[in-house]
Amino acid sequence: MSNRNKGIILLLLSAFGFSMMAAFVKLSGDVPTIQKTLFRNVISMIIAFGLVKYYGARLFGRKENQKHLLLRSILGAIGVILNFYAIDHLVLSDADMLNKMSPFLTIMFAAIFLKERTRPFQVISIAIAFIGTLFIIKPVFSLDIIPYIAGFFSAVFAAGAYTVLRVLGRKEQFYTVVFYFSFFTTMILLPFVIIFYEPMSWHQWIYLLAAGIFATVGQFGITIAYKYAPAKEISIFFYSTVIYSALISIVLFGQIPDVLSIMGYIIIFGASLYMFLKNNHVSQLEKEKHQ
Numbered sequence: 506m507s508n509r510n511k512g513i514i515l516l517l518l519s520a521f522g523f524s525m526m527a528a529f530v531k532l533s534g535d536v537p538t539i540q541k542t543l544f545r546n547v548i549s550m551i552i553a554f555g556l557v558k559y560y561g562a563r564l565f566g567r568k569e570n571q572k573h574l575l576l577r578s579i580l581g582a583i584g585v586i587l588n589f590y591a592i593d594h595l596v597l598s599d600a601d602m603l604n605k606m607s608p609f610l611t612i613m614f615a616a617i618f619l620k621e622r623t624r625p626f627q628v629i630s631i632a633i634a635f636i637g638t639l640f641i642i643k644p645v646f647s648l649d650i651i652p653y654i655a656g657f658f659s660a661v662f663a664a665g666a667y668t669v670l671r672v673l674g675r676k677e678q679f680y681t682v683v684f685y686f687s688f689f690t691t692m693i694l695l696p697f698v699i700i701f702y703e704p705m706s707w708h709q710w711i712y713l714l715a716a717g718i719f720a721t722v723g724q725f726g727i728t729i730a731y732k733y734a735p736a737k738e739i740s741i742f743f744y745s746t747v748i749y750s751a752l753i754s755i756v757l758f759g760q761i762p763d764v765l766s767i768m769g770y771i772i773i774f775g776a777s778l779y780m781f782l783k784n785n786h787v788s789q790l791e792k793e794k795h796q
Contacts, residue, residue: 513742520723549683550688553721585659602766603656604663
């Protein structure tokens with residue numbers, strides 16, 4: 506199997522993992538968002554700890570990378586909390602698609618902060634995708650818009666975290682980065698969870714443990730996928746999460762996205778597909794030029 510196909514399969518597996526994570530988070534019911542986030546990160550931390558020890562790597566990375574590891578963890582933690590809040594209060598596929606704005610925002614942040622070259626077609630894609638989010642959010646001046654805003658900003662903070670990951674590049678092993686992020690988030694959230702702890706039923710425990718396991722599948726899947734193939738070649742397949750989430754919304758929760766939301770999904774997916782095809786075309790031209 507080619508590396509590209511391995512990357513695609515891992516990305517599809519990752520998308521399924523994140524979709525199932527969101528489903529179990531929603532199934533867990535009225536548990537505080539902070540408490541749910543802690544569960545998600547404790548499981549990832551334990552699994553990442555095992556991998557770090559197995560490969561004999563540094564638990565907290567190199568001294569020179571601390572600034573970026575810490576920044577990635579802060580941005581990622583805020584992004585996860587906002588995403589879980591959106592999952593709790595929105596149709597699952599709406600929350601998922603708003604979070605999927607992160608690849609577009611990563612391009613924008615990389616251009617601003619890392620001075621990476623942004624091509625005109627990428628700017629067009631970002632603008633089209635943003636229009637798509639407006640169809641999902643349906644802006645109104647009421648408190649009902651808060652979960653949608655949380656969903657959008659979960660993508661903003663996730664994009665910030667991914668931008669920092671680009672700086673880290675190959676300076677740290679992926680399991681070290683995952684452990685650092687999970688450990689940091691666990692330590693920050695633990696005092697709040699202890700103070701405001703809400704007792705849970707046995708099935709809520711099972712749902713949140715399952716959410717943590719599937720989150721880990723998603724996190725490791727996407728990290729390893731991009732080691733096999735560049736994001737610009739395979740990232741489109743990560744949008745399979747919206748199909749999984751829409752099916753889960755209908756089957757488990759009886760929630761059917763409205764017409765405007767579905768139009769928003771189509772617009773955002775179309776923008777992603779356009780950027781995916783253009784990226785591959787540009788890569789092909791550059792390859793031919795150097796032959």
